[in-house]
Amino acid sequence: MSDAQETRTVRLAVIPGDGIGPEVIAEAEKVLDAVTDGSGIRFESTRFSLGAARYLETGDTLTDDDLAAIASHDAILLGAVGGVPGDPRLKDANIERGLLLKLRFELDHYVNLRPSKLYPGVPGPLAEPGDIDFVVVREGTEGPYVGNGGSIRRGTAHEIANETSVNTAFGVERVVRYAFALAERRRRKLTLVHKTNVLVHAGGIWKRIVDAVAQEHPDVAVDYLHVDAATIFLVTNPSRFDVLVTDNLFGDILTDLAGAVTGGIGLAASGNINPDGAFPSMFEPVHGSAPDIAGQQQADPTAAILSVALLLDHLGLADESQRVTRAVEEDIAVRGDTARSTAAIGDAIVARLRA
Amino acid sequence: MSDAQETRTVRLAVIPGDGIGPEVIAEAEKVLDAVTDGSGIRFESTRFSLGAARYLETGDTLTDDDLAAIASHDAILLGAVGGVPGDPRLKDANIERGLLLKLRFELDHYVNLRPSKLYPGVPGPLAEPGDIDFVVVREGTEGPYVGNGGSIRRGTAHEIANETSVNTAFGVERVVRYAFALAERRRRKLTLVHKTNVLVHAGGIWKRIVDAVAQEHPDVAVDYLHVDAATIFLVTNPSRFDVLVTDNLFGDILTDLAGAVTGGIGLAASGNINPDGAFPSMFEPVHGSAPDIAGQQQADPTAAILSVALLLDHLGLADESQRVTRAVEEDIAVRGDTARSTAAIGDAIVARLRA
Numbered sequence: 001m002s003d004a005q006e007t008r009t010v011r012l013a014v015i016p017g018d019g020i021g022p023e024v025i026a027e028a029e030k031v032l033d034a035v036t037d038g039s040g041i042r043f044e045s046t047r048f049s050l051g052a053a054r055y056l057e058t059g060d061t062l063t064d065d066d067l068a069a070i071a072s073h074d075a076i077l078l079g080a081v082g083g084v085p086g087d088p089r090l091k092d093a094n095i096e097r098g099l100l101l102k103l104r105f106e107l108d109h110y111v112n113l114r115p116s117k118l119y120p121g122v123p124g125p126l127a128e129p130g131d132i133d134f135v136v137v138r139e140g141t142e143g144p145y146v147g148n149g150g151s152i153r154r155g156t157a158h159e160i161a162n163e164t165s166v167n168t169a170f171g172v173e174r175v176v177r178y179a180f181a182l183a184e185r186r187r188r189k190l191t192l193v194h195k196t197n198v199l200v201h202a203g204g205i206w207k208r209i210v211d212a213v214a215q216e217h218p219d220v221a222v223d224y225l226h227v228d229a230a231t232i233f234l235v236t237n238p239s240r241f242d243v244l245v246t247d248n249l250f251g252d253i254l255t256d257l258a259g260a261v262t263g264g265i266g267l268a269a270s271g272n273i274n275p276d277g278a279f280p281s282m283f284e285p286v287h288g289s290a291p292d293i294a295g296q297q298q299a300d301p302t303a304a305i306l307s308v309a310l311l312l313d314h315l316g317l318a319d320e321s322q323r324v325t326r327a328v329e330e331d332i333a334v335r336g337d338t339a340r341s342t343a344a345i346g347d348a349i350v351a352r353l354r355a
Numbered sequence: 356m357s358d359a360q361e362t363r364t365v366r367l368a369v370i371p372g373d374g375i376g377p378e379v380i381a382e383a384e385k386v387l388d389a390v391t392d393g394s395g396i397r398f399e400s401t402r403f404s405l406g407a408a409r410y411l412e413t414g415d416t417l418t419d420d421d422l423a424a425i426a427s428h429d430a431i432l433l434g435a436v437g438g439v440p441g442d443p444r445l446k447d448a449n450i451e452r453g454l455l456l457k458l459r460f461e462l463d464h465y466v467n468l469r470p471s472k473l474y475p476g477v478p479g480p481l482a483e484p485g486d487i488d489f490v491v492v493r494e495g496t497e498g499p500y501v502g503n504g505g506s507i508r509r510g511t512a513h514e515i516a517n518e519t520s521v522n523t524a525f526g527v528e529r530v531v532r533y534a535f536a537l538a539e540r541r542r543r544k545l546t547l548v549h550k551t552n553v554l555v556h557a558g559g560i561w562k563r564i565v566d567a568v569a570q571e572h573p574d575v576a577v578d579y580l581h582v583d584a585a586t587i588f589l590v591t592n593p594s595r596f597d598v599l600v601t602d603n604l605f606g607d608i609l610t611d612l613a614g615a616v617t618g619g620i621g622l623a624a625s626g627n628i629n630p631d632g633a634f635p636s637m638f639e640p641v642h643g644s645a646p647d648i649a650g651q652q653q654a655d656p657t658a659a660i661l662s663v664a665l666l667l668d669h670l671g672l673a674d675e676s677q678r679v680t681r682a683v684e685e686d687i688a689v690r691g692d693t694a695r696s697t698a699a700i701g702d703a704i705v706a707r708l709r710a
């Protein structure tokens with residue numbers, strides 16, 4: 001009882017989700033327990049059953065009550081959501097938009113932070129990958145993701161379907177500032193990725209704001225790449241990148257590709273961050289729910305565990321974050337080809353943390 | 356004179372363009388001469404000086420007269436257009452939109468055909484590339500490329516910049532039909548790439564039309580990938596693809612990446628095709644004008660020469676097309692590491708054609 005004042009309690013909303021989500025989250029939670037064990041921090045978790053399974057049971061994707069309950073937490077840990085592709089019962093559901101994107105938008109997660117690192121010992125698809133270590137700062141609340149679309153004469157020969165990318169100075173500037181601040185703490189290189197030669201207006205606002213904020217950061221080297229060229233460099237010279245900043249859609253594309261070149265999205269972690277702290281930030285592996293291998297202990301929990309490292313760092317627990325990252329790196333270094341179960345990987349990382 | 360009736364004349368508009376454009380086009384024209392020499396076909400070329408250089412001289416990008424003159428030809432061969440990035444005199448020009456995209460849109464090039472093949476002997480970035488041989492059928496006249504955007508309060512903290520993707524049943528169906536017909540002549544696999552889970556309306560129309568046209572092609576195996584997942588497969592398992600069909604923007608991204616994994620866009624050819632024949636089709640390397648190496652005979656003319664093969668095929672000259680492709684393949688197979696000038700590569704391919 002005398003320790004009461006020194007214990008910091010973090011209220012964590014846990015959304016295991018569908019498919020392999022619950023399996024990888026189980027390991028992530030083990031790691032969270034292990035790294036905070038004996039420290040002054042206590043995580044108090046609330047589970048939320050959300051996702052395709054919940055939708056099939058109740059017809060609800062994310063109710064206002066769910067949202068309010070989740071928003072009252074300090075942070076969120078999410079596994080993966082989404083049902084079996086082509087499931088006819090999900091035909092009218094859009095779990096991605098109704099749940100995942102709704103959380104990102106409602107909780108104003110304007111920074112979608114996606115680090116990519118090629119860990120020693122990880123086999124990747126590139127013959128000469130070089131030293132890969134960059135972070136994509138993907139905008140999370142605007143661009144083509146706003147859901148500003150519609151169609152007329154649907155299903156007829158005269159259908160027209162539009163979809164509008166919305167970009168605001170407010171929205172672009174705040175994420176660009178975050179990216180510059182991050183570059184200052186890293187190798188001081190920032191690459192804007194867009195398609196300014198074609199998307200003149202959406203690209204123009206990004207270019208102008210990056211150029212303006214760059215004035216305040218004369219020590220950060222800034223360059224610009226069209227998105228098509230950026231994909232080329234991601235496979236021919238990924239070590240040229242430090243911090244990339246880009247819109248919601250281009251960020252989606254670049255980070256899956258980045259995950260692939262660094263050895264698979266089984267390792268790619270992400271944070272959906274509200275830097276202002278007005279809403280809880282949400283940490284999740286970049287991978288999906290992979291229903292085909294669900295419940296078989298075949299999923300790699302590393303991306304979920306590295307998402308815990310991002311979560312800890314976001315909460316100011318830099319030491320704990322680094323311990324998790326180090327334990328993962330040590331585990332990765334000795335992985336080789338032997339197949340281990342989801343739990344075995346989690347246990348091995350926990351063992352290193354407790355050692 | 357007695358042969359007059361057997362000679363077919365093809366009126367070709369040639370747009371060498373900027374940077375390395377004129378150099379690679381010179382080699383492409385040598386090849387065109389060599390492969391038609393002694394045959395019943397005669398190419399009659401008209402040169403059009405268009406591009407950044409022309410703009411700087413006259414202020415014109417593509418006038419109505421230019422367009423009408425070009426449109427009166429049977430086909431178009433284009434090198435590359437675009438000035439030195441950052442040239443302040445080009446600040447208000449948009450050569451890409453005003454010239455290249457204007458040609459594609461005005462001449463209704465609704466099929467942007469971009470084959471990707473890993474030729475034996477070509478070093479690429481992938482450790483285990485496998486057998487890469489696919490074609491991206493990129494829509495060329497709709498999607499986010501329509502230029503349907505704008506901004507208000509530009510340059511202020513209250514700027515909003517929008518950009519609308521426009522997709523019509525008319526426009527999607529015709530390119531989807533083309534892709535299915537192509538798949539019938541190849542390995543009978545068609546992959547639709549989009550982002551239906553986020554771009555619900557723009558993606559929805561594509562999905563519905565592909566599903567409908569698939570009914571008429573029961574022998575073509577159809578699958579669907581989100582664009583982010585497609586980039587993963589392009590580096591981890593590119594041999595899974597045969598024909599890909601996608602919108603203008605996703606096609607832009609996928610084909611640059613495809614060019615990279617098959618050994619560089621120095622080899623990637625493309626056709627901007629109006630299959631109806633109402634307008635001349637246009638053939639061009641996927642690469643840009645690369646002003647940094649212009650005039651130095653350093654550019655690889657192979658993509659331009661393979662664009663000639665696509666041009667010949669489009670004109671129904673299948674034999675001539677195959678001879679060009681074969682000569683290029685033979686040249687590629689013996690390339691090794693020795694640097695050759697642009698002209699030396701062109702001459703070597705011409706020598707094989709004349710052998």
Ligand SMILES: CC(C)[C@H](C(=O)O)[C@@H](O)C(=O)O
Nearest residue numbers: 096097100252286552553583
């Ligand atoms: C599931 C989907 C909506 C999501 C996205 O497009 O953002 C995913 O691909 C991701 O990158 O987190």
Ligand SMILES: CC(C)[C@H](C(=O)O)[C@@H](O)C(=O)O
Nearest residue numbers: 197198228451452455607641
């Ligand atoms: C130059 C640019 C407008 C063009 C495009 O985006 O289509 C180019 O990248 C291409 O792929 O041909």
